[in-house]
Amino acid sequence: xxxxxxxxxxxxxxxxxxxxxxxxxxxxxxxxxxxxxxxxxxxxxxxxxxxxxxxxxxxxxxxxxxxxxxxxxxxxxxxxxxxxxxxxxxxxxxxxxxxxxxxxxxxxxxxxxxxxxxxxxxxxxxxxxxxxxxxxxxxxxxxxxxxxxxxxxxxxxxxxxxxxxxxxxxxxxxxxxxxxxxxxxxxxxxxxxxxxxxxxxxxxxxxxxxxxxxxxxxxxxxxxxxxxxxxx
Numbered sequence: 001x002x003x004x005x006x007x008x009x010x011x012x013x014x015x016x017x018x019x020x021x022x023x024x025x026x027x028x029x030x031x032x033x034x035x036x037x038x039x040x041x042x043x044x045x046x047x048x049x050x051x052x053x054x055x056x057x058x059x060x061x062x063x064x065x066x067x068x069x070x071x072x073x074x075x076x077x078x079x080x081x082x083x084x085x086x087x088x089x090x091x092x093x094x095x096x097x098x099x100x101x102x103x104x105x106x107x108x109x110x111x112x113x114x115x116x117x118x119x120x121x122x123x124x125x126x127x128x129x130x131x132x133x134x135x136x137x138x139x140x141x142x143x144x145x146x147x148x149x150x151x152x153x154x155x156x157x158x159x160x161x162x163x164x165x166x167x168x169x170x171x172x173x174x175x176x177x178x179x180x181x182x183x184x185x186x187x188x189x190x191x192x193x194x195x196x197x198x199x200x201x202x203x204x205x206x207x208x209x210x211x212x213x214x215x216x217x218x219x220x221x222x223x224x225x226x227x228x229x230x231x232x
Contacts, residue, residue, distance in 0.1 A: 022191050023200040024182075027063050032056065036204045039180070040220045049226045050103055053152070056180060056204060057107030061148075064178050064202040065111060068092060069146060091115055095138060096150040097122050097163055100224035104150040108178065112148075120149075120166065122159045133166060143171035152223035154179040154201065156214050157186030161193045168197060176200040180223065183207055183216045 035056045038044055044052070069092075070085040092112055096105045098121040109115060121135030139145075147167055154160055154177070164175050175197070182203045190199065207216045220226065 022194065023198075024187060024206075025063055025200065025202045026206055027060055027202065027204055029059065032059050032204050035059070036180070040218065042221070044226075046227060046229060053103050053180065053223075053227065054107040057104045057150070057178065058110050060178050060180075060202050060204060061108045061111045064148060064176050064200070065092075068112075087112075087114055090145050092146045092148060093118055093138070093142065094148045094150065095120050095163070095167070097159060098135065100152045100227060101150040103223070103227040104152065104178065104180075108148060108150055115148075120163050122163055133162065136166070138167075138170065141171050142167060143173075145172060146174045147172045147176070149175060149177045151177065152180045153216060153219075154182035154186040154190070154203065155210060155216050156183075157189030157193075160186070161190055164190075164194060164197070164199060174198060176202060179203045181205055181207055181216050181219060183210050185210050 035052045039049060039052050039056065069088045071088040072083055073086045074081065074083055076082075092115040094105065094108050094112060094115045095118045096102050096108075098119060105117065109117065116139075118138035119135065120138065121133065123134050149160065149163055149167070151160055151163070160177055160179070164172075164177070167175055177199065179201065180203065182201065182205070184206060187201070187206065190201065207219055209217050211217050215221070
């Protein structure tokens with residue numbers, strides 16, 4: 001499993017790493033690193049943050065959809081008949097976790113315009129750091145569907161684990177989580193709690209650690225607040 005080391009140490013390995021049933025893919029690309037650096041900067045305003053997050057998600061989505069299911073289709077070009085591919089049915093399902101995941105939706109469906117979109121509302125208790133569901137809008141049966149979950153931060157891992165468990169209850173068996181940043185603690189929790197379930201995590205970085213408040217270090221702060229403001 002890719003691991004980030006403390007500042008001054010060797011960077012975490014890049015690319016796909018598989019442990020048991022979980023696959024972690026840290027996307028190694030100069031544009032990804034460039035956009036992530038600006039997202040981290042506390043001087044970046046909300047409008048710029050939203051735009052860059054959207055652009056970064058599209059880059060991550062390119063890697064996340066590398067194994068999207070396709071089927072052959074016969075077409076006619078202006079020159080001759082040929083065979084190509086199209087996305088197969090049932091169509092992929094994209095599920096942003098409210099509220100911060102909404103800021104990632106456009107970047108994802110830009111590459112998957114025919115995908116269906118569901119919504120999952122999760123809230124984290126800031127004292128216990130436990131996540132609970134407060135809203136869902138998804139098909140009851142996800143059997144045979146490829147599901148892409150969007151959440152900016154894989155921090156403690158509780159929210160993402162609870163979200164994926166909800167998808168599994170509905171029959172999902174092919175889940176990819178797209179996150180801007182991950183912490184080693186969150187990755188380890190997913191490995192432990194989702195053992196036996198094929199899950200892929202695609203991220204721009206695995207950072208050093210979590211602090212006492214459950215924030216990723218160095219991280220980028222609260223992604224929802226930085227996208228939309230600290231609405232009380």
